[in-house]
Amino acid sequence: MRWRWLVVLGAAVLLVVAPLLVAHRPGGGPPTRPTAELIAQVRASGSVGWSGRAESTGSLQLPSSDSFATLGQLLGEQVELRAWWRGERSWRVDRVRSTGETDTFRDGNGQVRWIFESERATYSPVSTIRLPDAVDVLPPTLGRDLLQGATPDELTAVAGRRIAGVDAVGYVLTPSQTGTTVGRVELWLEPRTGLPVRVDLYAKGGAVPVLSTTLTELTLRDPDPADVRFDPPASVSLSYEESTDVVAAANGLQAARLPRALAGLGTRGGDAPGAVGVYGRGPTTMIVFPLRGSVAGPLREQLERNGAASRSRQGTLAPVGPVNLLLTRFPGRGGGYLLAGTVTPETLAQAADQLQERA
Structure with a gap:
């Protein structure tokens, strides 16, 4: 009868280990040669609908200033994010903290920032010139920005990885500009849509990324419009600001x-x-x-x-x-x-x- 217990034990081990093996398998298939079409696909992935969770970790200790406090937290701490993305003009990004959360809603030419625990929300017009915000450290957004103006000769294909349930294909971007302090950018893409799912940015000579952001959950379809609509409780007060931050104000x-x-x-x-x-x-x-x-x-x-x-x-x-x-x-x-x-x-x-x- 002992062999029956061995079978049961073996089955139990497989039930526990199999999901881990799936989650950590290399994924991505053979590397694809970087092309101008690939870069164009990544840059066009802003129209791809998706939702999920992300985790960003930065090690940049920016000056402690009221005007740049959020930027310092985004680039110098671990940040947990939830996102619903219907397009570049329609999305919601929640920055989740142990003390509460800050939700940002984009709707056309305006956006609302809702600080949940203070029951306070602020509407402001969208500015193309502003400080980076939570939406900018999402892997899809950051990946598109880092490939802006990149050329195929700056990209090298590397082995794929399994990320957020996706067999992602990998690339390394090595900037050719003189005067840059960036050594390389490693990024992985969902192969069908070109959506970046992980981005690691390294300083010249650095062995550890100074900024790393990865999707931990991903659903590839348009979220429901209600998911990105600001619909606060009656107790929340809404105010208006002309500029989203000090940079947007200066640009005016x-x-x-x-x-x-x-x-x-x-x-x-x-x-x-x-x-x-x-x-x-x-x-x-x-x-x-x-x-x-x-x-x-x-x-x-x-x-x-x-x-x-x-x-x-x-x-x-x-x-x-x-x-x-x-x-x-x-x-x-x-x-x-x-x-x-x-x-x-x-x-x-x-x-x-x-x-x-x-x-």
């Missing part, structure tokens, strides 16, 4: 207009910048925007408390992993330009000199 300034190129980097997408400019392509990005004295002063103090910060004739420079920040001064005023991104200090200094020449 009419007095300043930045050039189309700085330090050899053109604007992302080739559009003419306003008061705020975003330059570079792929994972190499530099953002430039003016700050009022009331924001620049406290931020400058924060930067200068950083042991690695230094002063130069352009201003205060602070490295944060692969991200470098340079805060200049407006002559005779307390404000200045903040230049930040995955570029070298030399690139920021060159851009600051060009801005000074235009002043």
Whole structure:
């Protein structure tokens, strides 16, 4: 009778182990040669409907400033997210914390941010120029952004992985731009739609990603419209803000207009910048925007408390992993330009000199 118990035991082991083997099998099939069509498919995946959960982990310790508090949390902590995505103009992303959650709803040209525990919601118009938010660290969104402007020769196929129930195909993006601080980006895609399901970003010479984001659950179909609609309880108060954050507010300034190129980097997408400019392509990005004295002063103090910060004739420079920040001064005023991104200090200094020449 002992063999019967062995059969039962063996069956029990299989019931426990089989799901683990499925979850951790390599997946993805043979690598596919990167092509311009593949890049186009990834960039077009913003129209793919999906829902699921994601986990993002960052190690960038940005300055502690009220204006950049959410950004510091997104890039320097572990973040749990839920998402419902019907398209780039219709989605909902919940950032889940142990103390509550913050939900963001996008509906056409407007968005609502609802802080659940405070019973407070804020409506604001959508700005194309703004600080990164929870939606931007979702693997599909981040993957599309990092492939913006990438060329097939910068991509190499690697072995696939099983991610969120998907046999994902893998690629490594190695940027060819000079002046970048990014060593490589590893990303895995759902093969039928090109939807990025995991993204790992590495600094030059880094063995551990400074930012890693992966889907942990994925359903590939359009969510119900009710899932992305803001429908709060009667107790929630709704207020209005003209700008989503300090960068969007700065871009509304009419007095300043930045050039189309700085330090050899053109604007992302080739559009003419306003008061705020975003330059570079792929994972190499530099953002430039003016700050009022009331924001620049406290931020400058924060930067200068950083042991690695230094002063130069352009201003205060602070490295944060692969991200470098340079805060200049407006002559005779307390404000200045903040230049930040995955570029070298030399690139920021060159851009600051060009801005000074235009002043």
